[in-house]
Amino acid sequence: MSRTGALRVFAPSLFVFALSIAGLLLGSYWQYVLALSISAAVIGTALAMIVSYARCITIATGAMLAIGAYGAALPVVRLDVPFLVALLFATALGGLAGLILAVPGVRFRSHNLAMVTFVFQAVVIIVLRQSKGLTGGAEGLPIPAPVVFGFRFSSDADFLLLCGFLSALVILPLIVLLEGALGKNLRAVAANESAARAFGINVNRHLIAAFVWSSAVIACAGAIMAPRYRIIDPDSYGILASILALAYPIVGGMGSPWGGLVGGAVLRALPEVLRPLADYLELMFCILVVATIIFFPGGFGSFVTGTFRRKPTKLETSAGPEPRRAVHDFISDMNILGRREVRPPQDRSRSTPILRISGVTKSYGALRAVSHVSFDVTAQTIHGLMGPNGAGKTTLFNIVSGLNASDEGQVLFDGTPLDDVPVESRIKLGMSRTFQHAAVFDKLSCVDNVLIGLGLNDIWQASVRSVHMAMHSQRARAERKAAMAALDAVGLAHRARDGAGSLSLGDQRRLEIARAIVSCPRIILLDEPVSGVSVEEAAGLRELLLRINRELGTGMVVIEHNISFLVSLCNRISVMSDGRIIAEGDPDVVVNDALVRRAYFGEREISA
């Protein structure tokens, strides 16, 4: 395991460097082509972060390349700065440019974000063209061959080696992040922003980080390659360059960093290999991209892995609930992780509520979705919430978990009001949830879904954890063990490495529960945990929830239409109708309440 993990991280760098060494056997022209290819492989890998992982469209690649190229060339030409120093400067400048682009840009998604990148691209090129005194404008800027520690890399072979070495170096951190927690978080953001936020992922900061990293690396690639062009001008970094680069990850494959890497390397070399067809290349390129989108939606990489990937056998898919390990094992694994000590239930007085909802009200226009709702949940409580569709149950959940703001009233967690606590921070307080419409992160494996459930997802933690994962450190192993324990607890350990999107609806709900419990939260909000789940599985889940409640002292609020499930699970039930709570108390009493029966079954049933 450890060895394959390290290989995963180092393989792209090794591949790129090996490519440059193999290129020494080629003639000088092909060495130049290979250098172009390697540079495009770096660009493709950097774009994988934005395009494949975060699924944002960026048309600012050309501008970032230009910023890198001019950012390194100008200090060298005008100030005699050493090449490597200028390279570092250009890379940092690229990161800064990414920040300037992303901070306003990530307020938008899809086409508007694409437009912002387009604007950035256009403005950068206009500025470069206009500032003739500094950049030489449209006439171009001649650049000397790079000199490193007194050695002049002027021949094609020398330059190829330099390019291969520096490229291998610069993609390494990128791969660490992509294969690690940051990459998984970006995929989660692309799959479902609300769910990602509920587990502590600050969506905008993640997207900004993606733009900063990717722009820095693209700028670095531009800076490395610029001296080989001998002369650079703004228009060769124009909109067309950006759009062609966008094709790298799309054609290469969106499933892994390799897609962008190989896509870039191959697509950049094609025009040189197919010289005789030069006139038709751009058109063929466009046809290739559109055909890829239509016929291989995940790119060629996904097509290849899809063909060779192990398919779950019939036996595996149809296997019922597996014999579960005791929840105790799950709890002791949590202790290994050392995140949150398990609080023995007897320590807490029965009366202090973890969650206090008081007078919460929310209106949409004339509709009062939630109207003056109040109730308490203690560590020992499993609090059921039932009521007809449209009663405001899910809206209440969204207010408690912070996805919606309430108009009036307050939610107190452990005595502190949550008004100013953003949704992303609530998992750290110890609050997690599941969703009414199963919101698993479909492009990630089951175990990765659960790893996100740990809630260690602010941007800094995600970066550090990526390094831990790459080094396969003790901490990373403990996290993985905890995630596997949670999967085991819901009976999904055998599907740990399968994509979450390939699970049945019932299994997706169980996965959501695993994701919700893995952080050992103090309160869990479960939104219809057993809808679409078979009777036997529901019984197993009830057992699991009861034990987590008993042994971890985790309070729960459960929305469910399956009334027998709810009655057998909860020790208190509230009934909502038209936004108000119309009954509350012991399960048996509540379900026999006249008002409740009227809300659920209509007027006539009362007399019966």
Next chain:
Amino acid sequence: MLSELLMIVVGGLKMGAIYSLTAIGIVVIHKATRTVNFAHGAFVLCGAYVTYGIVEVLQFGWWAAFVLASLAGGLLAAVVELGILRPIRQADSFAVITATIFIGIGISDIYRLLQNTEILAVRSMIRGAPLFIGDAMITREQIAVVGGAMAVALIGVALFAYAKFGRGMRAMASNPRGAVLCGYSSDAMNALAWFVGGAMAGVAGSFAAPSTGVTAELSVAMVTAGFAAAVIGGFDSLRGALLGGLILGVCETLAAGYVSSAMKNAVSFLLIFIILLWRPQGLFPEAKIRHV
């Protein structure tokens, strides 16, 4: 001084009316099919190229150019929708948007292969002595383009708002599932919306050809201007797009007249940026009525 300003404004209105037409096509397609069409500039280019063929090569009249350019733009758009976008619409917007980007580049490239010249000139629609308001000179062409493009734009707005197929498209826009259940064919409605949007782009190409000439760059220039105009108008409002185009056109000529020609190129980008950040709903957002 004042007359110079007047001339600049009228010149801006001329390009602005063309931008309006382009933007309205983008908005029609977006409203009806929830697709942001980055290939729209290519439809304008197609209309302009057909116009060149009719007016300069075949020496037919302008009326033929308008009819055939709109037909060509519309058919091209419908083919793009039916042949390429319909199969991928099930996937997410990411796939559709990227596809339109590359379709746009691809179509411009086909033009480049067909006609490997820098620029094709097209003669102006109306000749004749210019009119004078005080010292300000206004050409008959300017009046014809502004009037003609505005008329076509208004026809488009009216069709969408009042005609039967407009109702279908609006139904598709607000609730595709519901519209299908009500008997609208989603494929047919989508194709029709693309045809209408493409036809307006084709006419925009006809109006643009005399002043811009026909070049491969027309494609990117017009999609940028069309987007800027649509963004100014709020992206979902036809009337907003109409006004947005005029505003953009006037801002461009003002920038060219009083600042620099580089500024003229940057105006559309700056407007997109400012509007998105300051008023993402646009200057003239469609009144949204929330039903509860």
